[in-house]
Amino acid sequence: METIIKTVGLGKTVSTSEGRLTILKGIDLEIKKSESVAIVGASGSGKTTLLSLLAGLDTPTCGEIFLGEYELTDMDEEQRAKVRGQMVGFVFQAFQLLSSLTAIENVMLPAELKGDSRAQEKASEVLRRVGLAHRFSHYPSQLSGGEQQRVAIARAFASTAEVLFADEPTGNLDTATGAHIIDLIFELNEEFGTTLVLVTHDAPLADRCTRSITIDSGELR
Secondary structure, eight states: OOEEEEEEEEEEEEEETTEEEEEEEEEEEEEETTOEEEEEOSTTSSHHHHHHHHTTSSOOSEEEEEETTEEGGGSOHHHHHHHHHHHEEEEETTOOOOTTSOHHHHHHHHHHHTTOTTHHHHHHHHHHHTTOGGGTTOOGGGSOHHHHHHHHHHHHHHTTOSEEEEESTTTTSOHHHHHHHHHHHHHHHHHHTOEEEEEOSOHHHHHTSSEEEEEETTEEO
């Protein structure tokens, strides 16, 4: 199976008031196309930092990151942003919806930015798939937490991204709503054939993935 994400000797060190802090060290990782991979580990282990690096949202101190045919570590921010727009979708714990846009406008936005002439059609279809056909014209402030997360999921899949990154996607939801969101993510992931990489503390969510990667003190275990 084709490799879509690869890291070689990936490391991340930051400066703090107490000196240099190593967050990640020597991460060698391969993720195949259409895999679902959970990144798990204790708080502060480096999970979210790794996710941000893989998605091109952050830059490493050392090592290489390949996303599809692109080497992200050879690119500036403008170039990485272009690759993210072409290949990547996101689902965050805090939803990250634009408050001034309606549900359908939020879902359409990434596809519109890519110049997709079918952005509205795709957004309508995926919003219906997540059970929000009656919420097209509602703003985020008019939606429950579970509905906002469903809009965020619809936005990620409507952009026809090759890779979907999710950071604690059920973290702000109650157990029942979280279980429904998990079902939606995996149902749509299978349907769209997306590569799914998620950070989670949720054992049932990690168990649904093809495999899990454990980060411990900045290293793969």
